[in-house]
Amino acid sequence: LLGLEFRADPENRIVLKRTAGGEMAAQKKTVPLTTRIMSIAGRINGSLYMSAKHVGAPDEVIANLADAFSYDVDFQREIFGGDEFEAIFEVKYDDEGKLVSTGDILYARLNWRGRSREKGYYRFPGDDGRPDFYDATGQSAKRLLMKTPIDGARLSSGFGTRKHPILGYRRAHKGVDFAAPRGTPIKAAGDGVIVRANRYGSFGNYVKIRHANGYETAYAHLNGFARGMRAGKRVRQGDIIAYVGTTGRSTGPHLHYEVHLRGTAVNPQRLKIDTTGKTLEGSALAAFKEEKARIDAMRMPEETREALYARDERAAQGAL
Incomplete structure (x- = not known):
């Protein structure tokens, strides 16, 4: 050799x-890698993932696009056919012209619930230097609690009185159930301190987290806990805390998720989640406005987006 x-x-x-x-x-x-800016836009037909793939979005970008709206949108129940998405992101090419990686999303827009709601977020480093998403006014996209603490799950049981699938009689269901495969990661819905992480009667393996402003969240029927999860440990929003299982009184793999406000169980699906209150001000706001203007200049003109939407709709009708 x-x-x-x-x-x-x-x-x-x-x-x-x-x-x-x-x-x-x-x-x-x-x-040497060359960084370029890529822009995509489309209407949802079936799922956000498949629709974004159709217009050339890499998997990592689709995941980051969904993460940008994780505080606003329940992607399992609030996305309808015809809803719109848009993203501007960095891509990197090698010396042979091959796309080798994707960088940050600079801008993300979603028009959902039958196009009745719309938000757009810009990526910008805040006062602490950590990149975050902000709306056009400089308000952080983050909320005290995420909309759902698990990705890709199906809502299998709602909040309120129901007939218990094992006990056979009607009783209060103080949370919501998300059906998902065993081992699916579960995230902390918000920053907080773990109150308990152990077996807890009919809940099986169980985690409870205390958050700010009187909120607590609970996660039950877990297959197991993430490494280091114990009472007293501080967790950040989005940290993996456990995995879906079927421990305790359970008929199959799912997450039982509860939200308590000052000791009272509330419906997680109808909760008006508090903002973090983080808003850019002073020199940070001025710098943000400059970056926003730069990103807006990269966006597709509305006429171009509408032409793309019309083309995709004609293609879909032709396929039928």
């Missing part, structure tokens, strides 16, 4: 060469 070259990752190549002394010498070469 005289030499060998291989790509360790999109940005690095490793080159091996045999020296005059017969030994192999290794060298790392950095591959």
Whole structure:
């Protein structure tokens, strides 16, 4: 063997060469990447994932687009056919012109609930330097609690009085159930402190978190806990805390999720979730407005988006 070259990752190549002394010498070469801006827009036909893939969005971008609206939208129940999406994001190409990775979403827009609600968010580093999404006025997209603490789940039982599937009589159901495969990750709905993470009677494996402003959330029938979950541990919104299971009094894998406000169970699906109150001001707001103007200049003209929507609708009708 005289030499060998291989790509360790999109940005690095490793080159091996045999020296005059017969030994192999290794060298790392950095591959120059070119960053470009990509813009997509479309109408939802079936699901956000499939519709965004249809217009060329990478999987990572679709996931980040959904994350941007995780405080506003229940993607399992509030997305309808014809709803609109738009995103501007970074893409990186290697020296051979191949797309090797995607960067940050700079702008995300969603028009949902039969196009009755619309919001657009801009990515911008806040006062602490951590990038976040803000609306056109500089208000953070974040809320005290996420809309749902689990991705890709189906609502299998709502809040209120129901006939218990095991006990056979009617009783209060103080939370909502999300059916999902065993092992599906469960997220902390908001920043807080874990009150308990152990077995808890008919709830099986159970986690309870205390949040600000009198809120608590509970997660039951868990398959197991994420590493390090214990009473007294602080968690951040979106941290994986446990996994879907069917422990305790349960007929199948699902998450039983409760929200309590000052000790009283409330319907998570109808809760008007408080904002974090984070709003850009002063020099940060001025810098944000400059970045917003730059991003707005990259967006597709509305006429172009409408032409794309019309083209996709004609294609869909032709397929039928």
